Amino acid sequence: MGASVLSASGLLVACANRSGGTAMDNKPIVVSTWDFGVVANQAAWKVLNANGRALDAVEAGVRVAEADLTNMTVGKGGYPDRDGHVTLDACIMDEAGNCGSVAAIQHIAHPISVARMVMEKTPHVMLVGEGALQFALENGFEKEELLTPEGEKAWKEWLKEKKYEPVINIENKSFATAKLPGNQYNHDTIGMLAMDMNGNLSGACTTSGMAFKMYGRVGDSPIIGAGLYVDNEIGAATATGVGEEVIRTVGSFLVVELMRQGLSPQDACREAVERIIKKKPDTAKEIQVGFLAMNKQGEYGAFSLQQGFSYAVCGKDKQDLLVKGESVY
Numbered sequence: 001m002g003a004s005v006l007s008a009s010g011l012l013v014a015c016a017n018r019s020g021g022t023a024m025d026n027k028p029i030v031v032s033t034w035d036f037g038v039v040a041n042q043a044a045w046k047v048l049n050a051n052g053r054a055l056d057a058v059e060a061g062v063r064v065a066e067a068d069l070t071n072m073t074v075g076k077g078g079y080p081d082r083d084g085h086v087t088l089d090a091c092i093m094d095e096a097g098n099c100g101s102v103a104a105i106q107h108i109a110h111p112i113s114v115a116r117m118v119m120e121k122t123p124h125v126m127l128v129g130e131g132a133l134q135f136a137l138e139n140g141f142e143k144e145e146l147l148t149p150e151g152e153k154a155w156k157e158w159l160k161e162k163k164y165e166p167v168i169n170i171e172n173k174s175f176a177t178a179k180l181p182g183n184q185y186n187h188d189t190i191g192m193l194a195m196d197m198n199g200n201l202s203g204a205c206t207t208s209g210m211a212f213k214m215y216g217r218v219g220d221s222p223i224i225g226a227g228l229y230v231d232n233e234i235g236a237a238t239a240t241g242v243g244e245e246v247i248r249t250v251g252s253f254l255v256v257e258l259m260r261q262g263l264s265p266q267d268a269c270r271e272a273v274e275r276i277i278k279k280k281p282d283t284a285k286e287i288q289v290g291f292l293a294m295n296k297q298g299e300y301g302a303f304s305l306q307q308g309f310s311y312a313v314c315g316k317d318k319q320d321l322l323v324k325g326e327s328v329y
């Protein structure tokens with residue numbers, strides 16, 4: 001099955017070949033996960049098109065998803081954990097291998113910008129929980145209530161059964177009751193990869209994690225090498241879906257290393273997905289994991305366990321491509 005290319009409105013307009021896609025003249029270019037990546041890419045594009053840095057582009061891009069209150073899986077408005085706390089995970093990585101991360105941070109609407117500050121202002125890579133919050137507040141971030149009335153309502157509904165049961169492309173069954181971004185149920189973490197006019201790569205990944213997770217649970221998204229990895233010599237990769245399986249396989253690092261061995265971005269993503277199946281064949285049938293990658297030539301590709309994973313592409317010729325990725329099942 002070839003990867004189908006959709007317009008932002010969801011109409012099938014063309015077909016990409018098996019190896020994903022190549023942007024015309026290649027740079028600048030930005031790609032990101034899921035349908036909501038289309039609008040996020042456009043914020044990143046403003047930076048890239050003005051000859052800005054890929055790092056600034058990915059931060060600006062994913063902040064759009066973090067600020068979107070209708071998005072229940074990223075930033076403010078994200079669904080809470082089983083105890084009602086909205087806890088956010090994010091990380092960012094630049095062309096020089098610098099990286100920053102926050103995990104299980106509460107009350108801060110833009111964890112990606114805190115992650116960047118960890119990268120730029122501290123000798124550390126990762127801050128978690130109370131420490132991450134303290135650092136954010138000391139650096140001028142505002143303390144906010146992130147639980148929206150909609151999030152609270154969904155949580156109270158979930159409490160009736162208290163069943164943690166991620167469903168393919170949905171995260172949790174309670175999501176299936178409402179219309180979600182892109183008018184679809186398939187939505188998730190945003191991972192974004194960009195290459196600027198200088199050919200430098202950066203990436204960002206941000207999420208509220210799996211809805212109704214245990215308090216203190218951290219997924220793959222803030223973990224460098226799992227949810228995101230950038231190597232400016234080779235390429236970059238990001239992951240979405242059930243983070244436990246991505247952590248077990250150090251998924252994004254694996255994708256970049258497979259590209260180093262000569263695989264195309266799409267084939268590298270496919271191989272990483274196969275690795276998950278090999279390790280946990282029964283689990284793999286029941287969950288979604290998707291990888292998205294870009295190489296140093298600006299070629300991009302994705303692959304997922306299950307159907308339903310989409311990614312957005314923004315380059316010189318077209319700023320609102322939505323691509324339906326290939327999958328194993």
Ligand code: SD4
Pocket residue numbers: 171188189207208209210218219220221239240241242243244
């Ligand atoms: C996590 N990978 O916390 C993230 C969130 C996600 O479907 O993508 N959920 O495991």
